[in-house]
Amino acid sequence: SSMDPQINRPSSRFLEFPHLSTSHRNLMLDLVSTMETTLSSHLLPSSLPPDIQYFQNQSATSQGSLHIRSGNENSLVDCILGSWIHCELPTGGALDITTLTAYLNTKTDSPRFLIEFLQSSPKSLILLLDLPPRKDLVINPDYLKTFYQETHLEEQRKKLQNVTEIKPYISSSLYIRCLLSPTAITVTVDSEAGGPIRMEEIIRDHVGPVAKDMLEIWLNQCVSCGGREMEESEKVELEKRDILIKKKTVEMDLASSLPRLFGEDVASRVIKAIEKAFHI
Amino acid sequence: SSMDPQINRPSSRFLEFPHLSTSHRNLMLDLVSTMETTLSSHLLPSSLPPDIQYFQNQSATSQGSLHIRSGNENSLVDCILGSWIHCELPTGGALDITTLTAYLNTKTDSPRFLIEFLQSSPKSLILLLDLPPRKDLVINPDYLKTFYQETHLEEQRKKLQNVTEIKPYISSSLYIRCLLSPTAITVTVDSEAGGPIRMEEIIRDHVGPVAKDMLEIWLNQCVSCGGREMEESEKVELEKRDILIKKKTVEMDLASSLPRLFGEDVASRVIKAIEKAFHI
Numbered sequence A, B: 001s002s003m004d005p006q007i008n009r010p011s012s013r014f015l016e017f018p019h020l021s022t023s024h025r026n027l028m029l030d031l032v033s034t035m036e037t038t039l040s041s042h043l044l045p046s047s048l049p050p051d052i053q054y055f056q057n058q059s060a061t062s063q064g065s066l067h068i069r070s071g072n073e074n075s076l077v078d079c080i081l082g083s084w085i086h087c088e089l090p091t092g093g094a095l096d097i098t099t100l101t102a103y104l105n106t107k108t109d110s111p112r113f114l115i116e117f118l119q120s121s122p123k124s125l126i127l128l129l130d131l132p133p134r135k136d137l138v139i140n141p142d143y144l145k146t147f148y149q150e151t152h153l154e155e156q157r158k159k160l161q162n163v164t165e166i167k168p169y170i171s172s173s174l175y176i177r178c179l180l181s182p183t184a185i186t187v188t189v190d191s192e193a194g195g196p197i198r199m200e201e202i203i204r205d206h207v208g209p210v211a212k213d214m215l216e217i218w219l220n221q222c223v224s225c226g227g228r229e230m231e232e233s234e235k236v237e238l239e240k241r242d243i244l245i246k247k248k249t250v251e252m253d254l255a256s257s258l259p260r261l262f263g264e265d266v267a268s269r270v271i272k273a274i275e276k277a278f279h280i
Helices: A012-016 A022-038 A141-149 A153-161 A174-179 A195-223 A232-254 A257-262 A264-278 B012-016 B022-038 B141-149 B153-161 B174-179 B195-223 B232-254 B257-262 B264-278
Strands: A062-070 A077-088 A094-104 A113-121 A124-130 A166-168 A185-190 B062-070 B077-088 B094-104 B113-121 B124-130 B166-168 B185-190
Touching (some): A022 A094, A062 A257, A124 A195, A153 A195, A174 B141, A185 A195, A257 A264, B012 B022, B012 B062, B012 B077, B022 B077, B022 B195, B062 B257, B062 B264, B077 B264, B141 B153, B153 B185, B174 B232, B185 B195, B232 B264
Antiparallel strands (some): A062 A077, A113 A124, A166 A185, B077 B094, B094 B113, B113 B124, B124 B185
């Protein structure tokens, strides 16, 4: 199928990350590449049309890119989803949101993977980095033990705690707080004193190693180790929970902001592509 | 029954709070009194024997008090439980843990109430203050809305955020993190510069008003408004969850620390009294 531009240039626009700093772009490329290489036997090729791989508003003050790879029939992977959005702000600066996330299907109940950067200036960003649980941890202490205690995720969280410029961040959305695990990394990085150069260092020397370690833990302990046996009723509950999370995610993250940034037409096209990948 | 010392001197030892500072003792007395007065028609008298109302180790370096009132037949209250523990430390100081918590039964699924102080010096303490949820908030966004968004608990949390000496605290127990709501107040209060006098001010002027407001919210929105209709299967799930939380709480908070502090005999007596009130 050498005639098919989707396969010849897979996700080229997504991987450009044209608005990120060097170390930030290198980190994202590393994470996407590690995830896709390790999961290559699990993933179908991208089938997104070009106008969803890259989109912008009329004046090009807002730009975005979406990247989706669905899992194949035998895989535990439901889909992996990457995106970036760049919005020039009326105040002069710009907001960049960069996300890489992975959803699993009901062949396993193991956690998802999520990394998201919200950057409002070269000297300041918010980082969410987590293996969000797919079960209620209160009534599943064994699940907490397997995926959060025995994987030593708390040690990863503590590594970033020791960097002066990194402070705890509490999302304004109560629902997002509920979605995250007890070892979630939710921090602000504020390099006001050291400027953009210090931010580059923090991403390269602190955030990067932790993000890569957590991706490795997720790949090894949640995906590559194979499925987890469940009773049929558990699978039904798990699927209901997964679907609800996907619906709420679209509703919270996209349904109001995308139309505002890109206009109704572009927004509706992008949201439909995500809903299709999410089976919702 | 004027011959019954339990009823003549209800919980006298508990309400002494002999090791707390004035404003801290006043706050605890206020909270216990508000809770017991408002719920007076719900509660049975205390039936704890004197050696559980107050207990100590052989050398009296560790002292403790337990206070339990179970709900009566028509009540939504399962039990309210107050306790304080005072332990002299080998290093010279002392640790004081003061708790007031309330459990509800399956006539309602509304949240519990919890306040806990862990104080290791007159200038430093940890505060946990929350209405811990009784359902998985991820799959119950309506519950999140009713009890956390519409009650504006986030505003209470933010009030304490603005006090210089108050910083976010993250419990070392992942399970405790899971038990708390997204609006939980989990903070350290560190009045190193201002000393014990400043700590008194912070408890009186900042912690106290927030704790009292949150107790009012809990009493009005979770208990006094009556039960919440549930299907039988929901009640079964809720009861399983409540029981598991009680068991884990005894296991984490008491099973290892009480024998160490008070010896096996005292510890076993106290734990049995709690397990009896918890129906576990």
